Amino acid sequence: MKIAGHTMGTPELTVLEAAKLFSEIGMDAIEIIYQEGYKSALHESTTDEEILELKRELKKLGIEASGIVSYASDYNQPDENRRKAAIRDCRRCIEIAWMLGAHFIRIYGGTFLEGDENFDEKRKILVSTMRMLADEAKEKNVALVLENHFNTMTTGPQITYDIVSEIDRDNVGILYDQANIGFLSGEDYRKCIQIQRDKIFYVHVKDFKFKAEGRKFSAGSVTHVNEEERAVVTRIVGEGILPWKEIIYNLHEVGYDGYLSLEYERRWHPMDIPEAAVGMAKSAAYLREILGTLEG
Template identity: 20%
Template sequence: MAELAFSTNAYTEFDLPSAVRRIADHGYDGVELLADEPHAYFPDFDDGDREAVQAALDETGLAVSNVNANTATGYYDDAPPSSFFDPTLITADEDDRSWRIDYTKQAIDLADAVGAPAACVATGRPLPGTLPEEAHDYLRESLDEVLDYAEERDVDLGIEFEPEMLVESTDETLALIEDVGSSSLGINLDLGHAAVYGDDPAEAVHRAAGHITGVHLEDIAGGVRGKHYHLIPGEGDLDFRAIFDALDDVGYDGYATLELYTYPNRPDEAARRAYDALAEYV
């Protein structure tokens, strides 16, 4: 049976240790660490920061469900909002792509240090001038290097798909996993993203069985093919009973992490209401 965790990416008005402590106040068993500004952005995240986070984890007893390295907003000082994933593992510029490979390795290091089972990363979108076929080649080359690193540290890497990215669905992620052929590569299954793409979330769980490194949850208005905006469970149309039944069916016993970054001005309310809505399922 799954356990509930909450992502610190809702708590961007707080530093990372404070976010961990506040999440613990709402009854969660786990916490996902945001590997980006203003939390663990690695060019600025030093040993003292890591020790402060570990102290908060020790104090609260929370386990780390995942290290979320999907975005890298701190890289560009003047990037437009649409570029918050860049640079990515598919960026054509070799130096930028190398930076993202190293950044993902540092997310794996943090996962290893705090005892998290996995880190996750998104593929991003091919930038103008990069054909999808070229982007897939860059992705495989990047993953070869990152996964060797992950395997040595016994940390899994989950690809988090999202509509309109290079890898945007459950089936495309599973095809990538089969193609790469590494036991350390899996899927960080965001069931709201599955719904927006047009998949039934419970069916996505069944298809991804055996490859799930972590689960992200949020509600979606409009259900399948609804609007991609993360809502507190109960404010949209997803069937969470069916989702948790599916997780039980496939024997998933990891963390289901609420990802409610859309509530930075009221994260405690979002965390409390989400826990109250889903506690009966775990």
């Protein structure tokens, strides 16, 4: 397994500055956000020439691009304008991934907020849209990985597996995120990995603690949780409640050998955790220690 740094952890830095930091603290790769309005991201205005220059700089630093993070989620919407906007976003992410030599695009499995209706109809639209985009991505040697994520149609392990299976493309898999599952439903990692085992293409690593026992999770958007909604606080990996050593061992046992991407949530919760040079460095060291015992 390889360790990647996610640019969610570096809101104070540009993408290239984040890449330099990740290289310095011994990471293998960088996962890059694609979204307007965020410093540590690629944007709609980023040119092909700038992307190719970034590729050259990453090569000098000795790290690779593991994936691109799309923030589009309306792939399942009956409203054609909303759906087409998400498709345009994903297509640009596919192009960027191809130019950088990255092989994964993080995908939100549609928009489905609490109280939304017509699940079956929107699921059919999501499956159809993903099939189309997967066929385009395959030409670029890129895979689409649907994340276990709140306010989407791919929240828990079983529904995510079922939808990815229905899409039925060999370059569509699951982005396994036990932290998201942990504060949504609390399902055990062994159950989650067992259900999803043959479709886990990518893994996000983060950690948390609950603010108070029994507090219910809620969020008003797909992308993040507002401060007044939070049921958890984010933590440096290894200092929260998730048993990452056991999770990684279990992933190894089912044959996973891909990226462990540190989704250090400083972008959303800087009050919880120190800057990346401290917190991501400690998290990466913790993961390397686990991987060292695994290899031994």
